[in-house]
Structures are given as structure tokens and as C-alpha cells.
Amino acid sequence: MVKIKRTVKELDPYIPGRSNEDLARVYGLDPDNIIRMGSNENPLGPSPQAIETLKKSLHLINTYPESNIDDLKAKIASYARVNSEKIIVGGDGADEILDVLAKTLIEPGDEYIVHPPSYMYYEFTFGIHGATPVYARWNVEENRLDVNSVLNAISAKTKVIFLCTPNNPTGGLIEKKDIQTILESTDALVVVDEAYWEFSGENNVELLDEYENLFILRTFSKVMGLAGMRIGYGIGQEKLIEYMHRVKPVFSLIKLSHIAASATLDDLNYLKESTKLSIESREFLYEQMSKFPELRVFKSFANYILVEIRNTGMKSKQMTEKLMENGIIVRDCSSFRGLDDHWIRVSVATIEEDEKFIDVLKNILSDQQGISND
Known part of the structure; x- marks a missing residue:
């Protein structure tokens, strides 16, 4: 066996x-x-513009994807209002970015904090790499994060803290001041999952200029209508992004996903x-x-x-x-x-x-x- x-x-x-x-x-x-x-x-x-562009590109599927996707990173950076060196793109949605984060950061025995109920894939991915979950609390009755439960869960072993806003499945937002409180209370990486941010109009990108331990997770699967193409991206400090690229599969973003993402960003x-x-x-x-x-x-x-x-x-x-x-x-x-x-x-x-x-x-x-x- x-x-x-x-x-x-x-x-x-x-x-x-x-x-x-x-x-x-x-x-x-x-x-x-x-x-x-x-x-x-x-x-x-999906975007009609993306569909038409894909139809014209089907003949390319016999060739390998581009390892250099600077054109797409530049469009994402413009959309997110950051510089492109802060962008990493994944080919299995935001889930691949989570996996790359775990490969980059986690040693067996490290701890990470999650606030149930929330997106379950955090635990699914980090558990494979030997990290131990520590549970904070989302107050379902009030549909808000119990910030003190996060702060009390932080220890010397804490490597990553996950904050989902809007939170899946409750739909509640985490206030920016609460995210700042957590960022200022730890050296651990605080991953703010903004997969649904467009529907709230609230994001936390401007905090990247102030906090080195912030990482933002996003996806093309929701407002951009490309769930079947599996495209996600992360926004973080340049040094962390550089380390993540060392362990990320080179060709994880397939050619047609690259093309569809680029066309969708053009379709304002x-x-x-x-x-x-x-x-x-x-x-x-x-x-x-x-x-x-x-x-x-x-x-x-x-x-x-x-x-x-x-x-x-x-x-x-x-x-x-x-x-x-x-x-x-x-x-x-x-x-x-x-x-x-x-x-x-x-x-x-x-x-x-x-x-x-x-x-x-x-x-x-x-x-x-x-x-x-x-």
C-alpha cells in the first residue's frame, strides 16, 4: 500500500x-x-468581447501558454490601481494563489487564523502543507467580524491571518479600521480576500502603501464572469510577489484564460x-x-x-x-x-x-x- x-x-x-x-x-x-x-x-x-476574442484565438491551443504575462499584469494593475510588480496571477482562480502562498510561507507546525463561517478553501489548502488552524469568530448574529477573537488568537506561531470581506457565506463587510487594527497587531501576513469587492464598492488597496504585511486576494470568477476559465490574482509587496513566483507553476495560466482575462478588462x-x-x-x-x-x-x-x-x-x-x-x-x-x-x-x-x-x-x-x- x-x-x-x-x-x-x-x-x-x-x-x-x-x-x-x-x-x-x-x-x-x-x-x-x-x-x-x-x-x-x-x-x-461572460463578456461578449471576451467571447469574440476567444473565437479568434482557438487556433492557438496547440502552443504553450506565455510564461511572460506582463501585458495582463499591467491591465490588472491599472484596474487595481497599483504597479504591476505587486501583481501575481494564478491559473486555478484565487485557489492557486492560496496554494502558492502556502508553498511560499508555511513550515509544518505554523499556525494560521480563520474566522468561521468563511471560505473553507483556506483550511483545505493550508492543511495540506502542515499548518494548524486557529479559529477566530465571525459574529453571525451581527454579521460582523469579532476583532478581539482574531487578536486573541495571534501567537508567536501565527504565519497568516485570513480576513474575508465581503465574507463568504454571510455577505458582511469587515471595516477598514478593524483590518488596520489587525495589521498593526502582528508581523504575520494578513490576507484580505476581496473576491466579491466589486459588489460592495469597498476595497483595501490603499493600505498596501502603509502595511508591508498585507496581501489582497481577488478573482476573475465573479463580476468578470470567467469562473470556468479559472483566473485569480493577488496584490502584495514586491518582495513577497518575487518569492511567490519562485514556487508558482510557470505555465499555470493557460493561453485562452490569458486572452479572456485581457479582453474582459478591456470591456468596461x-x-x-x-x-x-x-x-x-x-x-x-x-x-x-x-x-x-x-x-x-x-x-x-x-x-x-x-x-x-x-x-x-x-x-x-x-x-x-x-x-x-x-x-x-x-x-x-x-x-x-x-x-x-x-x-x-x-x-x-x-x-x-x-x-x-x-x-x-x-x-x-x-x-x-x-x-x-x-
Whole structure:
């Protein structure tokens, strides 16, 4: 028997959202009519400019990707309003940047701080490299970070602190002053995950000029509509970026992803419309779901909404199953550390899809009420 690495044997598998094909097969649905509201994807689809550019570039797939992507770094730097030496680009979304950070920083026995409930991939990635998680706290009731819990978790072994803003899955923001307090309290690298920042209009890039231990994580998967192309980027101090490039795979960003990312950044009208549509959908869903007395709906600054369904008489698995039977995917949040089995996360969709979701949800809750009254 091959001897498997201990950290891998002890690792809980990451649970992604289900595909349309999987759902269609299980429930006998038409995959083209399934409404995806579980993976925080862009309901507008990709940039038309990116699509046209990709069509013209398909003949290039027999050649290796570019190892020098200075043109893309320059566009990202302009978008982020930093110099390009502060940019590193990953070819498996922001997840690759997390892996490169772990390879660059982590020695076995190092500690890192996370604030559940939050994005679970931090633990998935850093655990493989032998780091030990230390848990701070996100106050779900108030939908804000418990800053003191982070400060109390810092030790001499702390190598990285993860702060997710807007936080996934709660949608809450971390105030800039709280991020500054944490940055000033440690020499550890503070990773601020801004995957959803465009939907909030709030970011922390200007803090890079003041704090050497700040690193910002971003992605092309959300507002830029390129989740399937797997492009992420990090913004940090030049010296850290240089070390990260030493361990990053040279050709991780495939040629077509490079081309799609560049074209999307050129399509300013698309970026504006993409942001606008997602925010309109979020606010519509918040308003409509808040009308159901059985639901507790959390205000969000991202492109998804956390919903507590405890008073419906259903658990998250039951609710998500009933929605999937009707061709709608939402996220069962029972796998998130810090949440129990009475939470779901609903991603934005088109307004037409939102309306169908609300109608289906109304029927499910009405049927459940009838069962409860029998």
C-alpha cells in the first residue's frame, strides 16, 4: 500500500456545488432550464468581447501558454490601481494563489487564523502543507467580524491571518479600521480576500502603501464572469510577489484564460453592467425573501445572500433538495464550519430567474406550513 501523506489522509474533502448535468440526471430535469443560484456565478454570462476574442484565438491551443504575462499584469494593475510588480496571477482562480502562498510561507507546525463561517478553501489548502488552524469568530448574529477573537488568537506561531470581506457565506463587510487594527497587531501576513469587492464598492488597496504585511486576494470568477476559465490574482509587496513566483507553476495560466482575462478588462461597459445587474438581483432577492416570516435573511454586500431557515421546520438539506426538484440550485451551508444545518446561501441570478425562485420558494414554504398544521 502506498503511504499517503498524513495531512492528506486527515483532510476533509472540499465540497463544491453540483453541476447541471448531475442535477438533471438525478431529478430528470432539462439541464438547460436549471437555474444556478448556488455557486456565486455571474448571471450575465461572460463578456461578449471576451467571447469574440476567444473565437479568434482557438487556433492557438496547440502552443504553450506565455510564461511572460506582463501585458495582463499591467491591465490588472491599472484596474487595481497599483504597479504591476505587486501583481501575481494564478491559473486555478484565487485557489492557486492560496496554494502558492502556502508553498511560499508555511513550515509544518505554523499556525494560521480563520474566522468561521468563511471560505473553507483556506483550511483545505493550508492543511495540506502542515499548518494548524486557529479559529477566530465571525459574529453571525451581527454579521460582523469579532476583532478581539482574531487578536486573541495571534501567537508567536501565527504565519497568516485570513480576513474575508465581503465574507463568504454571510455577505458582511469587515471595516477598514478593524483590518488596520489587525495589521498593526502582528508581523504575520494578513490576507484580505476581496473576491466579491466589486459588489460592495469597498476595497483595501490603499493600505498596501502603509502595511508591508498585507496581501489582497481577488478573482476573475465573479463580476468578470470567467469562473470556468479559472483566473485569480493577488496584490502584495514586491518582495513577497518575487518569492511567490519562485514556487508558482510557470505555465499555470493557460493561453485562452490569458486572452479572456485581457479582453474582459478591456470591456468596461460589460464590467459596469455586470456589477449593476448583480446588485439589482441581490437587492430584489433580499426584499422578496424578507417578506417570508419563516426566513431570516441577512443583508449582503456580495452577490449572494445567507438565509437562516430554522423556523421553516426544514433543514438545509431538505430545503435544497426541494428546490433542486424544481430545477433550482442553492447552496446547502451545513458544511461551513460555524454554521449548523439550518442555513442556505442564495446567489444572484437574472430578475426573471429570481422571480421563478421566489415563486417556487413560496410554494415550498406554503406546502411545509400545510404539513405542520396537519
